[in-house]
Amino acid sequence: MTKNLRMIDLFAGCGGMTVGFASEGFKPVLAVEWDRAAAATYAANFGEDHVIAGDIAAVPDEVIPEADIVIGGPPCQGFSNLGLKDINDPRNQLWREFMRFVKHARPKVFVIENVDRFAKSPEFAMLLAEADHGALVEYELQHAVLNAADYGVAQRRKRTIVIGSRIGRIELPAATHAKEPATGSGLLPWRTVRDVIGDIPPHPSTTELPARTSEIFGDPMPGVFRGLDLHIRRTPTSKSLDRYSFVPPGGGRFDLPAALLPNCWANKPTGTTDVMGRLRWDMPSVTIRTEFFKPEKGQYLHPQWEAGDWVEEYGKHRSDPVRSVDRVISHFEASLIQDFPSDYRWVGTKIQIARQIGNAVPSGLARAIAQQIKPHLLTVGASDARELSAA
């Protein structure tokens, strides 16, 4: 006999969290996501039958099933470093919706993931208060900021993870990887960009997704796409190409010759260093965001760069055009860095799919959390009414 561990994924996006939990044998019984393209990607991978493609606030209590675990990432723009810090931002109230689902699904465990600064927010303080003397009083909370790179993901991405348990304290998972593992620590070295995209063809043959539609939730939607369908390049101007050519691995806007700087940067000589940056082969990537396809948004240039001609006028080498790849990473490469399986099925336009990829929790991080929680769920409640035979 084994348990069929039932899970609810709220704010499910395209399913990054579910990928990790499903790989540990959890069975999704409900997913809620209001971005229809993201919900359709989720449905293309895990089935339409249990997906509500709508506003979480509109889901009636009566349709919330019982579950062993509720997982989810209420949107974080309200307190992200990149967004407004207005505590009255209605998006910050969405964690209360999460709590409503916990109340009705009666899970033994819940998991909240959010931006690294979540633990400093007033909403987090309210969550602690609920667990101390409010609606969540049965649950013991543990929280920490985890870096996906420490769990075998080829990306430095920090997220606050909260585990709430009413079956005894559950610690956050211990790291399995480290930047420079000490001898005898048992830790593996961080996985690198080379590990996950090193074999991908350097020169995508197309700029567009295939012209294909599928009916999902009764509507025709672009897709389903998978694998190299997503390996698309952009069409930069010759000036942009010129700029990329001067950025070595790990470098960024400060490597651009002054004559090639866009006005906005030329007039603002300080500020974010990783814009127009280039990834390094032998490091995990920077955080993949929703606009990874715009080099001016971060360190998203392909890591392959070898010095070519010396340009006297600028006092710098430009890239060797044969041994360098002067483009941003493709959607496929971004999905692999975000730890999606290479045959994951995607639905939506280029921009919608990029948003889904950038918003996701890397599955390796989710898997580590699932592995940590699963033994606790399996050892409690031999009398659990939902105990089922192994499929």
Ligand SMILES: C[S@@+](CC[C@H](N)C(=O)[O-])C[C@H]1O[C@@H](n2cnc3c(N)ncnc32)[C@H](O)[C@@H]1O
């Ligand atoms: C950080 S993303 C979740 C990513 C997901 N956990 C994953 O791993 O792929 C947050 C999601 O919440 C969704 N969302 C925001 N407000 C919502 C609402 N009121 N109802 C349902 N979904 C909502 C957004 O569309 C977004 O996809």
